[in-house]
Amino acid sequence: MKIINNPKKTEWESILKRPTQELKTIEKIVKPIMKKVKRQGDKALRKFALEYDHVELKELLVSREEIKAATNQISEELKQAIQVAKQNIETFHAAQVQDLLTVEVMPGVTCMRKSVPIQKVGLYVPGGTAPLFSTVLMLGIPANIAGCEEIVLCTPPNREGKIHPAILYTADLIGIDRIVKVGGAQAVAAMAYGTESVPAVYKIFGPGNQYVTAAKQLVSQKGTAIDMPAGPSEVLVYADASAIPAFVAADLLSQAEHGVDSQVVLVASGEKVAEKIMAEVNTQVALLPRKEIAKKALENSIAIVLSDQEKALLLINEYGPEHLILSVENVDEVSQRIINAGSVFMGNYTPESAGDYASGTNHTLPTNGYAKSYSGVSLDSFVKKITYQKITAEGIRSLGPTVEIMAANELLEAHKQAVTVRLNYLKNNS
Structure with missing residues (x-):
């Protein structure tokens, strides 16, 4: 991993390009x-x-x-x-x-949704x-x-x-x-x-x-x-001086050992923070059974120094990481400002590994920037939402004229007629 100090915003996209094939x-x-x-x-x-x-x-x-x-x-x-x-x-x-x-929604008109x-x-x-x-x-x-x-x-x-x-x-x-x-x-x-x-x-x-x-x-x-x-796995760690370098290095490597096409990104608040973490990465990677895989993944990875937290948060949300680890002092405040991430791990004692295995959240997450538009797997992923509506005689009397007007103005006479026949029936049988 090479360290890039305070890159310009125009450089972020090329710096953070993921190692994917066409x-x-x-x-x-x-x-x-x-x-x-x-x-x-x-x-x-x-x-x-x-x-x-x-x-x-x-x-x-x-x-x-x-x-x-x-x-x-x-x-x-x-x-x-x-x-x-x-x-x-x-x-x-x-x-x-x-x-x-x-x-x-109005007297006699009931809407329902069921999973x-x-x-x-x-x-x-x-x-x-x-x-x-x-x-x-x-x-x-x-x-x-x-x-x-x-x-x-x-x-x-x-x-x-x-x-x-x-x-x-x-x-x-x-x-x-x-x-x-x-x-x-x-x-x-x-x-x-x-x-x-x-x-x-x-x-x-x-x-x-x-x-x-x-x-x-x-x-x-x-x-x-x-x-x-959901393609090759990735992690971004945001660390400041409150982060414990050994922890951050272990988190980066836990992702790097997934595969040679994995990407790990470090965003550090200062150059000294980045250097301490990189020293730990170099020490720890040598001890891994899958060190060759991890080293290859690190070649596709980057450490970025951004001293301005506003810029750091902007970069994180533009990247949209699958896993985001926040090892910063004001972690609760920062976490509330994350809008693009698959899953967020807050604080020094919350490793990605916990979510990967046993904390309870799901580890099947959007990668390659899809966290900007996709959620990770949840119970909702396995159900469909079916809507229902039930309208009484009172309800069709109240709602019917609204539907008639809208249908007529869309030039869909049969739609209008489906309401009109009901209103006429009620009128003639009241």
């Missing part, structure tokens, strides 16, 4: 994969498993025996940790349940460089709370054709039993189009690399909804 380039690779899955179904999924995962699969679905075996393959310590995370995530997401909204679960959902769980069993919790729990009838989970197998036992244990813990050994763009295609083993779903959730993201965006153009464009 979408057209990725789509050229993804589209043929998706077409083959649509045409050939399971046959194509097995072919791609051999080509990309280097494994020959006889069965695409995880068996009940494999799920049971997974329980014995992970430690009690990990099981307990997963259960604590499950409890916190359930508590936070259950609190998001909304009752039926009923409003009588209805999306019947069929697909969950994508990355399993490439790291088995993200935490994503099973983040997606499966709100799907269950929402009441989704059919849940299918896709995740790539290892070279032995197996799914990481922690993913299987977690899925079983929350009641997901249709687990498919398929990853990448082909998994998205399978959930969108359906195959012999994978039912077609109405909405697809989950993070992934740029190929998964491109596939999700492509199917969203053809009628399958997606949660959001």
Whole structure:
């Protein structure tokens, strides 16, 4: 990471450019994969498993025996940790349940809104460089709370054709039993189009690399909804002299180890603050098992010194980070001024890792600047909002003339007539 001191606003966009490939380039690779899955179904999924995962699969679905075996393959310590995370995530997401909204807008005219679960959902769980069993919790729990009838989970197998036992244990813990050994763009295609083993779903959730993201965006153009464009992970840390350099460095590196295409950004209130943090980064990265990945990600990353807090906040909101860590003295005040971020972590003792795993918030968040227009996954992501209206005789007498006038002025006579026939009926039968 190089340090840039008080850059001009005109330079921010180029400085903060994310390390992403051109979408057209990725789509050229993804589209043929998706077409083959649509045409050939399971046959194509097995072919791609051999080509990309280097494994020959006889069965695409995880068996009940494999799920049971997974329980014995992970430690009690990990099981307990997963259960604590499950409890916190359930508590936070259950609190998001909304009752039926009923409003009588005028006498005899009642409007209602009700949350209805999306019947069929697909969950994508990355399993490439790291088995993200935490994503099973983040997606499966709100799907269950929402009441989704059919849940299918896709995740790539290892070279032995197996799914990481922690993913299987977690899925079983929350009641997901249709687990498919398929990853990448082909998994998205399978959930969108359906195959012999994978039912077609109405909405697809989950993070992934740029190929998964491109596939999700492509199917969203053809009628399958997606949660959001969620590509390579990113974090921005805003630190002042009150920040503890070792903490900030650890937060930056926790993001950098995700993948070589991850981006970490440090915004520091002063050059000395940045230098102390960078010294810690250099010390800590050498100790990481995934240090080569982290170092590569750091090459795509930047430290910016902005002594003016107003400018710092402007930069943060223009960047729109997926994760935003605020390690500043006036953290409560600053947090209220954040308008573009996926999830915000406040204070020296709130690492991103807490939200990634177990604090209760969801870690499936918008990346690549999409935090400016998308929310992270929540219970709302798994429901539709249906509105209802009920009008009595009294209500149509009051509201009807308004509708007649508006319809007539839009030259839609049949719309007007639908009201007029009712008013005439009431007039003649009163």
